[in-house]
Amino acid sequence: MIDYDVLSVPEATAIQKNLQDQTILTPFNGPINYIGGADISFNKFSTTVYAGIVILQYPSLIPVGYSLVKKEVHFPYVPGFLAFREVPALLDAWQQLPVKPDILVVDGHGIAHPRQMGIATHFGVLTNQPTIGSAKKKLYGQFEEPGPNRGDYTPLTGRQGMLLGHVLRSKPNVKPVFVSPGHRTGMTDSLQLIISCLRKHRLPEPTRLAHNAVNQFRLGQLPEGWTALAV
DNA sequence: GCGACAG
DNA sequence: ATCTTGTCGC
Numbered sequence: 001m002i003d004y005d006v007l008s009v010p011e012a013t014a015i016q017k018n019l020q021d022q023t024i025l026t027p028f029n030g031p032i033n034y035i036g037g038a039d040i041s042f043n044k045f046s047t048t049v050y051a052g053i054v055i056l057q058y059p060s061l062i063p064v065g066y067s068l069v070k071k072e073v074h075f076p077y078v079p080g081f082l083a084f085r086e087v088p089a090l091l092d093a094w095q096q097l098p099v100k101p102d103i104l105v106v107d108g109h110g111i112a113h114p115r116q117m118g119i120a121t122h123f124g125v126l127t128n129q130p131t132i133g134s135a136k137k138k139l140y141g142q143f144e145e146p147g148p149n150r151g152d153y154t155p156l157t158g159r160q161g162m163l164l165g166h167v168l169r170s171k172p173n174v175k176p177v178f179v180s181p182g183h184r185t186g187m188t189d190s191l192q193l194i195i196s197c198l199r200k201h202r203l204p205e206p207t208r209l210a211h212n213a214v215n216q217f218r219l220g221q222l223p224e225g226w227t228a229l230a231v
Numbered sequence: 232g233c234g235a236c237a238g
Numbered sequence: 239a240t241c242t243t244g245t246c247g248c
Contacts, residue, residue: 040239041239041240042239042240043239043240044239044240044241045240077239172248173247173248
């Protein structure tokens with residue numbers, strides 16, 4: 001495995017281009033018993049990142065456990081290269097899972113990226129696992145504001161009008177979220193799955209719970225390692 | 232040169 | 239991303 005911490009942006013770009021043609025975007029059919037949510041948290045100006053993956057039952061969306069890992073990172077945050085900063089820690093959290101979820105929702109974009117290699121796609125290709133990207137802000141592409149009701153959505157397009165994902169109104173009166181396929185998932189199924197994960201909040205349950213977990217972990221409220229919940 | 236810019 | 243008070247709306 002390449003050491004992301006010592007890469008230059010040009011070298012990272014070359015890696016993205018290489019991983020790009022390994023991406024599989026066929027629709028996800030398989031049944032879903034467990035779905036995962038992945039996110040990262042860190043203190044400003046610190047090189048320590050707190051990564052976590054939460055596992056939820058599907059379709060109840062009841063959390064059954066979480067894998068938390070602390071790691072040092074030196075690759076800086078550069079728009080378009082988020083994966084080189086967060087993927088290493090997420091891989092540690094992933095390997096620590098006793099059982100893998102059927103599909104994973106990553107906080108960030110999938111193919112809605114300049115080179116179609118957002119963090120969800122990058123992580124998916126490396127682990128060969130089905131992933132979906134769910135981001136709070138646009139990185140790349142054009143779109144029209146979706147309607148006001150929960151579930152309303154509009155297409156996110158790139159060069160030549162290529163469909164990269166969707167802009168989804170996850171809740172009334174809040175900014176929309178950006179959904180795009182990561183790896184081994186398609187455009188329609190990824191959008192529908194995220195819609196099925198919406199409850200009372202702006203963010204879909206997998207990433208919302210992952211965000212809560214890594215934040216509590218960073219604040220010392222939760223222990224590192226794998227923790228099974230009593231459900 | 233100017234605007235955009237995941238976390 | 240994180241920091242951080244009050245305030246508006248359902």
